[in-house]
Amino acid sequence: MISYPVSFVALPIGNREDITRRALTVLEEADCVCCEDTRNTGRLLAHYGIRKPLLSLHEHNERERSVEIAVRAEAGEKFAVVTDAGMPGVSDPGYRLIRALQERGVNYTVLPGPCALVTALVGSGLPSDSFFFGGFLPVKKGKRRSMLEGAVQASHTSIFYESPFRIAATLSELAEIGPETPTCVARELTKLHECYHRGSASELSAAFSTQKHKGEMVLLIGGTNALAKGGGVCYTAEHDTGSSA
């Protein structure tokens, strides 16, 4: 296997079985693993029987740490870069480190693997041929509203990461803007209580206002393409996949 000075490694988003053989080999062969939370990652690596020096890399130190990692990689140390879950760089640290490596001409690779937005998009049943990913929905009211309006008017599917504390308010706002909009909340993906809540924006808003739903979630909003493809008709159910994480 080709060995790179720095490898970005996707980790499971809930089910520890979702790790590739290549990811395990790269983690085993690294001199140091860069991660957001050393305790979290230490526990996960221990589950796979891997013990490595850990170096914290998070949104508050990414700028300085990126230069340090690039310099140490240039000097011959081998790094694996992970985040708490999923693909590094997707609403997670990674992008600044990639830029620092590019600037210094340090070779790197990205190992494909779990990512919540892609998993949610495919499982939602909304058109997946064309989509927009907006990261975490803005907390500020005005910005959030214009993102939701844009999503309702768009021809493609829009995907956002959203907090369980805000989801009911967000769905209620979405229902105000476009009550018939085909919508999905993909929750606890790959975990024991994985569930796709599907419906029109107003149906989901009603469901989430009467019952609190916990856990990690992705909000997917069908655009005009979903309505044209009849997305609104089949969007009437909650679908618990009963995954055995």
Ligand code: SAM
């Ligand atoms: N890098 C990660 C990825 O590749 O998906 C995303 C990290 S971001 C900080 C965390 C957000 O991703 C959560 O707040 C949630 O919106 C979404 N997420 C992560 N794991 C999830 C899961 N198992 N089910 C649903 N959403 C998840």
